[in-house]
Structures are given as C-alpha cells and as structure tokens.
Amino acid sequence: MLSIKEITKQTGITVRTLRYYDEIKLLVPAGKTEGGHRLYGEKELKKLQEIQFLKMLGFSLKEIKEMLSDKTRDWQEGLQNQLQYVIKEKEKLAEIEKTLIGLMNGITIDGDVNLSEVQKMIHLYQGSYEERNAYRDQMFCEEEKVLLDLLPNMNSRDSDSLEWVLLLGQLKQHLDKDVTAPQVQKIIQRMYEKTIETFGDNDVFFNKLWAVRKSPEKSKKMGFYPIEDEVLDFFERAWQVFESKQK
Template sequence: MIPIQALARKTRITVRTLRYYDSIGLLRPSGKTPGGHRLYAEEDVVRLYKIMLLKSLGFGLNKVKTMLDGQDSGWEPFFRQQLHAIREQRIHLETMERKMKEIETIFKLEGELKPGLLYELIALSQQNPSLQHQFVEHTFSPDERTKIKNIPSFSGCDEESEQWIGLYADIRNLAGKDPASEEAQRIVERIISMTTTMLGGDERLMQKLWEIRKSPEQSRQMRLFPLEPETIDLLDRAFAIYEANRPSYRK
C-alpha cells in the first residue's frame, strides 16, 4: 500500500486532486492508516494511470469514470467517438486559422473593416463549405478543377499568396483612376501574367474565372476574396482596353 503523499510524488498529481477523485468516486483508496490517511493498493495505482492516460486523450472525468467502471475491452466505441470529435475540432481550428489570416490580410490592406467588406466576410463565414464543392463540380471540367486548385488563398503564407496580396493592394489603389492609364494597364498586365502562370496558360479558363469574379454571388460560392463593384467595373474596362490594344491576347 502507498500513502497518498507518496502517490502524489510518484505521479506528479497533487494530493488535492487525488482527494477530489476520491470524493467523486473516480479513484477510491483501498485502505486507510489508523490516522485516517488514504492508502492506495497496486490496482488503485493502475487505475490512476488509466485516468491519466484517458485525460491526456481529451476525455472528461465523467466519461473516464464510465469507461473505468466498465471493461477495458469495451473502450473501442469511446475511442472511436473521441477520434471523431478530435478530427472535427481540428477542422474547426483550421477554419478559424484561415479566417484569422484573412482578417489579418484585410487589416494589412485596408486598415479597417468597411461595412460592405464586413458583410461579405460574414456571408462567407456562414456559407456551407459543401456549396463551394458543388459549385466547382458543376461549373468546371475535371481538367479545369485541377488547374484552379492553384488559386492562392488570402489565408496563405506562401510567397505566391503574398504576391497576390500585393497585387490586390495595387488594385485597391486604382480606385477612381482612368482604366486606360499607364498604371491601370500595367496592373492588368500583371494580373494576366500571374493568372497565365497559375492556370497553365488556359485562356478560356481565365475568361471563365473573370466572369465568375464579376458576379458577387458566384464569387461568394467560389469563396473568392471580395472585391467592391466599383473595382470590378474599373478592372473590366481596363481589361477591355488592354485586349483592344493587344488583339492577339485572346483568339
């Protein structure tokens, strides 16, 4: 038999915690000293190790007690359920991480959350992810779906994503300017160059994506970073001017 203080030192669990486990019936000592101090048998120590293991796997004390009061061989359903919960939590955390990165990017570019942009972000956050999958499956061929996987995310931290973020900042600076200006045409040329590289030179797919981008609803279904209607209109006119001056761009 081992006294409670010795068990606490051995397992690095506080005496207070061991007493609490006793009070809730999770780990009752097999004996006591004449002075009333708790004594733990070998099987009690084994049970404590099981408690420690199950807690480290994320099980709550009530669930741990249920499992320990049953048979070890019957733990598989509990493990299966816990694994599912962990996977769900991981997906949730990855989603939150992506959203936080997107918000960070917005503040970097905008300095604030404007009402229109805020509305679009809320709409995106409330959108069922399966809708994007359904839209992509319905809109793009298998070959096109392979290519659009290369579209960078504003939650990405890679060099390519950073380049697109920088390009977006330049696009934002075009507000109110002439779409035929040298600055606007230079940005359009950059967009075309980067998109050509991203999509492997598939000009038809480039045009399809731009038509989607011009539709707020379809852009939302694709989970594309929101652009204000004025910016879309300016870019559309700038593209038209670019193509008119370079008729060989699209055939």
C-alpha cells in the same frame, strides 16, 4: 504507501485534482493517516495513470469513471466512438484554421478588420460544399475545373496565394490614383505575369472567370472571397490600360 504530496511530486498532478478525484469517487485513496492525510498504493497509482491516459484521449471524467468501473464495458466500441469524435473535432479545427488564415489575409488586403466582410465570410463558409461544387460543374468544363484548383486561396499560406493577397492589398492602397499611375500599372503588370504563369494564355477561361468574379451572386455560389465592386472596377480599368499597351 505514498502521501498525496509524494503522488503529486511523482505525477505532476495537483493536490486539488487528487482531492476532487476522491470527492467524485473516481480515485479513492487506499487509506488515511491518523491525521486524515490521504495515502495511495501501487494499485491507486496505476489507476491514476489510466485516468490521465484516458483524459489525454479526450474522454470526460464521467466517461472515465464508467469505463474503469464497468469490467464488461465494450472498449472497442468506446474507443471507436471517441475516434469518430476526435476526427470530427479535427475537421472543425481545420475549418477554423482556414477561416483564421482567411481573416488574416483579409486584414492584409483591407489594412484593418472589416466587420461587414467578416460577416460575409461567415455566410460564405456556411454554404454547402456540395452546392459550390455543383455550381462549378455547371459553369466550367473539366479542363477549366483543373485550372480552378490553381486559383489563389484566401485560406492558405502558400507563396502564390500570399503574393496575390499582397498585390490586391497594394492595389487597394492606390484607389485614389488614376488607373494609369505608374504605381498602379506596376502592380497590374505583376498580376498579369502571375496570371500567365498560372493559367497560360487562356482568354476563354479568364473571361469566364472574370464574369463570375464581377457578379456578387455568382462569386458567392463559387465560394470566392468577397471583393468590393469599387476594387473590381478599378482593377478592370487598370488591366485594360495595361493590355492596351501590350498590343
């Protein structure tokens, strides 16, 4: 027989947890000493290992108690249900991860937490994925939809997306300057280079994309990250200056 302290030493489970398991009749000790101290045998130790394993799989203590006490329980069904639960939780965590990355990238662009933009993002990601895809199908042909997948993603940490985030953040820092300022034109030049690197010399696609980007309503339907009109207007005027010098 092992004392409660010896069980704790072997398993790392606290005395308080073992006492609680006893109180809820999940793991009742094999006996007690004359002084009232709990004692555990090999059977109880094995059951404790089963409890910890099932906890690791995400089952609640109530479910574990039912599973271990019901010898006729359908384990296949129980495990399948738990698998579906874990998959759904994994999907939720993946969405939360993307949103957190998007918010961090938003801070990089804005230099601070913009609560109004956070609210916009919440509404944006509450939108239906199917609805966004349907709108893309409506607006772009198959060849153009391939190019859409190459757009920077605010919820990603890939090098291309991060560079776009940094460039946009840098551009916003110069809104008080003239669009012809060297600092502004240097940023626009890199944006131009990245656009050509990504999409090639595809003016039809780029113009269609820009028309969507400039419309808050269309941008929302596409699932684009919200950008202030002031920034879009500044970018457009700076881009036009850059292009005029290329001719």
